[in-house]
Amino acid sequence: MSLPDFRSTITLPVQWSEQDLFGHVNNVVYFRWFESSRIKYLEQIGLPDLMTRERIGPILAAIGCNYRRQLTYPDTVEIGSRITRLGRTSFTMVNAIWSQRQQTIAADGESTIVVFDYNSQKPTPIPDAIRTTIELFEASNKK
Amino acid sequence: MSLPDFRSTITLPVQWSEQDLFGHVNNVVYFRWFESSRIKYLEQIGLPDLMTRERIGPILAAIGCNYRRQLTYPDTVEIGSRITRLGRTSFTMVNAIWSQRQQTIAADGESTIVVFDYNSQKPTPIPDAIRTTIELFEASNKK
Amino acid sequence: MSLPDFRSTITLPVQWSEQDLFGHVNNVVYFRWFESSRIKYLEQIGLPDLMTRERIGPILAAIGCNYRRQLTYPDTVEIGSRITRLGRTSFTMVNAIWSQRQQTIAADGESTIVVFDYNSQKPTPIPDAIRTTIELFEASNKK
């Protein structure tokens, strides 16, 4: 079993050092995992190339996490990302973390990502090519 | 100038290494700062002593952050915590990050913290002494 | 190809966030990788059990790293640990980091680890059972 309904996932081992004095994975680590999954997703839709070519890239406007299970070392987590809303200049991404040991979702969260023109220093409409890529990507077979 | 309306704050220098490839402080660092400020607050109201004595302690149920300004090295940030809601077994904490260089709030966020009995592994009512301490602490003079 | 001559290795993907403003994996990350590999090794020889049972555990006395190649995201690294010297109360561990993308050793280093009695707060002789386990473990077939 693993994360259902996520077209893009990454798998990472929990590191011993990711635990804090409470004996479970520290709350901040979950955001590092969200980030690694988010970057993988954005690579899959070609956003970094656009950043390199035209200096249009993602900026995180807001992010949150709901902690549902404590995690401990050793474990392996699968982190999923999917885009659930496409606005004019921003989109919403949903993340979830699956614990292989507990066979359940350990945390989930949502973020708002703005497409930003680093030349004009202003939000810019999501380019049509990116919009279409996201729609096709999300519509393709999930696991 | 600094963070108004926060009874509990900590001050930290931005580290060079806290910047990521985008050239600004990485989004995850804000949650580390929230945590350092939160722990300082909880110390001020005596929650860690309760943890040591009776194994009753805080567990983070949810946290979020709104990014309002990009931060860069060098800068010094002031991070504030205050409790805005006291429920039966949980409370709400608000955090804010002040940039000394930009003289403005760079980010803010909210978290839900559950008071947890580690013996029974269940949420437990906020002890009266802690509840009163929080009320008095929040009512005392702000900066 | 991978790390030769190491009986104990772990494999980790490079995270995007492990890069710093210079555009390569930050120097501090290598020590995190050494640690994750070291803990895996110590688990394999049963040191954590001894820690739990008799409060005898490892303490790092010194560690160093030689940086031989710059690493960048994406890549996968294999980190090896082996014990090259068994003293009376301490031992020497050698670590190496293999880059799958560059097919070469990106860094290596050496550390001195003391076996510490947390009851008496003093170094203590390496228990015979641990000593024998290490010797057998190191003598068994390498990859």
Added chain:
Amino acid sequence: MSLPDFRSTITLPVQWSEQDLFGHVNNVVYFRWFESSRIKYLEQIGLPDLMTRERIGPILAAIGCNYRRQLTYPDTVEIGSRITRLGRTSFTMVNAIWSQRQQTIAADGESTIVVFDYNSQKPTPIPDAIRTTIELFEASNKK
């Protein structure tokens, strides 16, 4: 009291999250502190400007740390850097960490830093202006 014999120092509070499951500051954190101090030193001698102007900058070739005292939260540490050897294309930096609570040196270490020409991708002689600045800087009054 504080770190003697260091012309360049920074002061940082120990963060709660910098402790690991052993209940003391994690070994990796010391290298983060060395880095923050090293960057401050290099700023003081003007190396980052040279990086921006001519793409000549520092690369860490090797670094080590000797752990002399366990550190715990709360504490404040002072981290010092000084250059003890100027070679043709590299120099040696010594670091030390002072614990305000224990009033003693908690760790020290040494690193080899190469001056690197990012255009030719080769080590390059330390520019005369930088060499003189370092000599004057180190000769000026210590604390």
